[in-house]
Amino acid sequence: MPSPHTLQPPARSRTPERLTEVLEDAADAALLAPSVHNTQPWRIVLHPDRLDLEADRSRQLTVLDPAGRELVQSVGAALLNARVAVAAAGRAVAVERLPSPDEPDLLAVVRPVDGDPDAALAELGPAVAKRRTNRRRFADAPVPDDVLSALARDAAAEGAGLVPVARADSLELLARLTQQADREQNADAAYRAELRRWTHRRPADRDGIPDSAVPHVDGRQSDALPLRDFDTAGSGALPADTHSGTEQTLVLLTTRGDEPMDWLRSGEALERVLLRLTALRWVASPLTQIVEVPQTRAQLRSALAPHAHPQFVVRIGRAASTERTPRRARSAVVENSSRPDPPETPRRSGASGWPVGPAVGPSGRRPVPDGRGGTTWI
Numbered sequence: 555m556p557s558p559h560t561l562q563p564p565a566r567s568r569t570p571e572r573l574t575e576v577l578e579d580a581a582d583a584a585l586l587a588p589s590v591h592n593t594q595p596w597r598i599v600l601h602p603d604r605l606d607l608e609a610d611r612s613r614q615l616t617v618l619d620p621a622g623r624e625l626v627q628s629v630g631a632a633l634l635n636a637r638v639a640v641a642a643a644g645r646a647v648a649v650e651r652l653p654s655p656d657e658p659d660l661l662a663v664v665r666p667v668d669g670d671p672d673a674a675l676a677e678l679g680p681a682v683a684k685r686r687t688n689r690r691r692f693a694d695a696p697v698p699d700d701v702l703s704a705l706a707r708d709a710a711a712e713g714a715g716l717v718p719v720a721r722a723d724s725l726e727l728l729a730r731l732t733q734q735a736d737r738e739q740n741a742d743a744a745y746r747a748e749l750r751r752w753t754h755r756r757p758a759d760r761d762g763i764p765d766s767a768v769p770h771v772d773g774r775q776s777d778a779l780p781l782r783d784f785d786t787a788g789s790g791a792l793p794a795d796t797h798s799g800t801e802q803t804l805v806l807l808t809t810r811g812d813e814p815m816d817w818l819r820s821g822e823a824l825e826r827v828l829l830r831l832t833a834l835r836w837v838a839s840p841l842t843q844i845v846e847v848p849q850t851r852a853q854l855r856s857a858l859a860p861h862a863h864p865q866f867v868v869r870i871g872r873a874a875s876t877e878r879t880p881r882r883a884r885s886a887v888v889e890n891s892s893r894p895d896p897p898e899t900p901r902r903s904g905a906s907g908w909p910v911g912p913a914v915g916p917s918g919r920r921p922v923p924d925g926r927g928g929t930t931w932i
């Protein structure tokens with residue numbers, strides 16, 4: 555008599571049709587990743603057995619990010635989301651990073667494979683659609699040590715370090731260097747022009763940073779850790795009081811090296827930390843001015859991370875949610891997809907700001923606000 559195992563039909567997740575769905579879902583998750591200035595600098599190519607994640611250099615911020623570090627980090631965040639989606643679908647995943655020196659823009663190949671899914675990644679699945687960059691004032695409650703330990707474990711799992719910045723002298727230095735970097739950047743006309751370009755997008759572009767995600771800046775801001783001033787037209791819709799000071803919880807994400815592979819891994823680490831925070835109902839925003847100006851990055855490194863390379867400062871706290879930022883049309887970003895671009899439907903959101911779209915459709919997707927008065931499907 556055959557064993558009970560041989561009597562079972564093949565798991566639904568192992569059929570080819572299901573594999574296509576898993577990859578399409580992974581592409582959808584990747585598109586929701588955070589990216590520098592919401593440039594969404596990625597291209598996704600679907601194959602029957604895998605997904606290729608490519609850098610789109612035409613979307614690089616040439617003034618802010620001449621080396622393309624933040625572009626690669628943004629793609630790293632998209633890669634983490636794709637891995638989470640595959641794990642949440644009950645599959646193990648094999649990832650090849652920078653697989654071919656001849657194709658430097660092919661940053662990763664994601665292949666669902668037989669085996670047990672990574673449970674720690676799978677549990678982050680629901681957070682992918684809920685995560686936002688939150689630039690509001692955070693409540694004064696400090697982030698407990700057990701949460702910081704969980705974040706450090708997530709960063710370590712992606713090969714990165716996470717250092718809470720807690721000592722008064724370190725916080726004072728972080729504030730001083732962030733102010734210096736912010737001042738230097740804003741004194742650069744080319745930097746300001748690039749920022750204006752990415753905060754004044756045509757609605758049809760579905761990228762860049764909308765007013766709904768930006769605190770109003772009225773010239774009276776005096777934060778010790780200034781947020782990047784995205785309010786280039788004075789129409790930021792969030793309250794002006796952001797209260798970003800040295801008493802908030804601040805962490806530094808670091809990597810051992812500072813090569814494209816490290817950038818990619820640090821983007822994965824950032825997104826894993828952000829998803830964990832979302833799952834635990836904390837909010838966060840990256841503050842990267844200090845690592846964009848070479849001199850302040852070097853000073854930060856020698857003071858706080860002499861054996862590593864600083865990649866992100868992240869402020870963490872509690873605050874009301876913010877609206878979703880826009881995402882480019884799927885058909886413009888995902889190649890070989892059999893999923894149509896979702897139709898536009900009226901926007902709905904709950905009092906908490908978390909999406910409350912209609913019932914999930916047969917494909918498991920549902921519409922959520924895109925932050926610009928439109929709708930995107932997740």
Ligand SMILES: Cc1cc2nc3c(=O)[nH]c(=O)nc-3n(C[C@H](O)[C@H](O)[C@H](O)COP(=O)(O)O)c2cc1C
Nearest residue numbers: 588589590591592624627686687782840841842879
């Ligand atoms: C590499 C990188 C750098 C970023 N730097 C900053 C920053 O300095 N300040 C900030 O407010 N947000 C920063 N962000 C957040 C993006 O602006 C944000 O992800 C994007 O606007 C999309 O919005 P969302 O995160 O709410 O989906 C950064 C994100 C990435 C991936």
